[in-house]
Amino acid sequence: MNILFCNWRDTRNPEGGGSERYVENMARGLAERGHRVTIACAAHDGAPRREVVDGVRFVRRGTKMDIYLRTFLALLLGRYGKVDVVVDVQNGLPFFTRLATRKPVVVLVHHVHREQWPVVYPGLMGRFGWWIESRLSPRLYRRSQYVAVSHATRLELIDLGVDRDRITVIHNGNEAAPRTTATRSPEPRICVVGRLVPHKQVEHAVDAVAALVHDHPGVVLDVIGAGWWEDELRAYVADRGLQDHVVLHGFVDDVTKHELLAQAWVMALPSIKEGWGLVVGEAGGHAVPTVAYSTAGGTTESIDHKDSGLLVDTPEQLTAAIRQLVDDTELRAFLGEGALEKSRTFSWSASQAAFAQVVLSA
Secondary structure, eight states, X not given: OEEEEEOSOOTTSTTOOHHXXXXXXXXXXXXHXXXXXXXXXXXXXXXXXXXXXXXXXXXXXXXXXXXXXXXXXXXXXXXXXXXXXXXXXXXXXXOOGGGTOSSOEEEEESOOOTTHHHHHSTTHHHHHHHHIIIIIHHHHTTTSEEEESSHHXXXXXXXXXXXXXXXXXXXXXXXXOOOOSOOOOSSOEEEEESOOOGGGOHHHHHHHHHHHTTTOTTOEEEEEBOOTTHHHHHHHHHHTTOTTTEEEEESOOHHHHHHHHHHOSEEEEOOSOBSSOHHHHHHHTXXXXXXXXXXXXXXXXXXXXXXXXXXXXXXXXXXXXXXXXXXXXXXXXXXXXXXXXXXXXXXXXXHHHHXXXXXXXX
């Protein structure tokens, strides 16, 4: 079977993140089962236009803005060859593949972007994007099978009018944390992992560190990731006078990321929305608990409140929770052990098997 994934980024893209990790793990699982798998995504300087990795063919063209049109036209004109099933990865916008092929289309949704549209695209553009996601897309794909990465996302899709019987929940998996030479830092280190975009709200973690500096002058916030919001974030850090306490590492390789996680005391996840929060499991692999917003959606499933981390509702509560974990060694150790155990309950192999079943059934 020939399977085409339509996704706007890949993991080698500097703006790639957890959603791209999920897509590529599902694609790899299908390739291991003998299927021919292609991922169509945007081009970038960090990778060739075409390559095969772990049995998965990558076709990169265009930018993150025109990749939707380019992929649609390429599928319509048969440039991906014979395609049996299309996986349309909807990161806010669909690829409209339902109009480009008569073959089955599986819609993969990490989370609904209701809260992000007005933050990233204020005004008419944001309202139009939300109309496409909330009104047009559910109607266009009304006969397609959906995959959601959490029950929270499934409920949001149902709220948009997607039939509950057409939505299968397949969680993210976790990988065992690689061995590193790094050890827990003697001074408090908070980490944030993710793309630098407004809706990740890294500023809330910066504010938490600002509140800790007086009592913990050695505290450091490690910001791991890249994105177009970096200049604004740097300016925010400078305005708070925290240049000596906030390190923006940019895009790093997996080894460096896990070395930083191994040193951390607490993971902060102040994002407005998370379909699941793959970084929660990555931190958990190093026995690092996460503090996140309960309103983010998938965090209520990737974090067990007061067992593997803490869920809060406001920026003030986020700061208080981080302070509590920094000051309370026993609580931090207890939640860290819970985070480690939680990270071991999800595997990519189980998720790959479930995803393959959905695709074959389509």
